[in-house]
Amino acid sequence: MAEETMEAYEKEINESLAKQKKIEDQEDLGWDRLRAEMSSKTPIEVEIIEAVKGGCVAYAEGIRGFIPASRLSGRYVDDLDSFVGKRINILVTEADQESGKLILSARELIRAQEADARNKKIASLLPGNIVYGTVESVMPYGAFVSLGDGISGLVHISEFVERRIQSPSELVKEGDKVKVRIKGIKDGKISLSMKGLITDPKAPEQRPEEESTEREYSSGVEATTSLGSLLSGIKLD
CATH class of the missing domain: 2.40.50.140 (Nucleic acid-binding proteins)
Incomplete structure (x- = not known):
């Protein structure tokens, strides 16, 4: 056992x-x-x-x-x-x-994976294309705009409107949804432009020369009409 x-x-x-x-x-x-x-x-x-x-x-x-x-x-x-x-x-x-x-x-x-997605997105962006983005940050020299997929581009201070501005903060602020044009891509850096795509609150509605021309034209019409009215009452023998 x-x-x-x-x-x-x-x-x-x-x-x-x-x-x-x-x-x-x-x-x-x-x-x-x-x-x-x-x-x-x-x-x-x-x-x-x-x-x-x-x-x-x-x-x-x-x-x-x-x-x-x-x-x-x-x-x-x-x-x-x-x-x-x-x-x-x-x-x-x-x-x-x-x-x-x-x-x-x-x-x-x-x-x-993120880098691959970013490279594909950049490859799809062509100069002249108009895309939507979100303002990430506003700097003295321009504004960075997120285009999605971790991609951002810079709108230089000279690329907002035709006139010269003191700071991009005159026109945009962080978080704004904006429309931008792809200006160029070099070494993975994207430059953007907002010219013609953003409303400039200080843009003149009418140039002084145009206003002057219109006034002159109006005055001329009034003068012609007044002279015609005077002559119509005179009978010549």
Whole structure:
């Protein structure tokens, strides 16, 4: 009976060791894959399972990894709980099996996507095109206008109206929805113009020369009419 009990115990121990060895082998294989994916910069899809201090937790290749809050998106994330349960694509940025340290990041992939979308948008903008945008900021030398997809252009102070202005703030303020013309694109920088597309409150309604001509014309008509009226009452023999 004791012998059977010992055999059963040894069998249990051996099965436990074999199971542990299998887990370790799988873990080793997981780390090998992670190092390879880090080297090749291969994106991996993971599910965020938990929000912790400073970031979120996700498993990649069966290994528990940490995604810092600054790398969950293209910019720092405050609301970590909103990511729990989401599936996102990440890159392995650090895989240290000895210390068990696995750091993941989605930031590089998201920024690459944003840059691609930005380049496509810029490629679609041609000089002369008229587009809509929102004034982001007003500076002494001009105003920056957001055209969407992270793209902004500058309306130089000389490109608002035909007359010379002291400051762009005379005509626009931050948050204004405006219509602009693509003036040019160079080295990824977009120059814009509002000439002819924005109302100038100080634009003269009528030039003085035109007013003078009209007055002279009116006076001439009145003079002719008055002289005709006088002559009509005179009979010549």
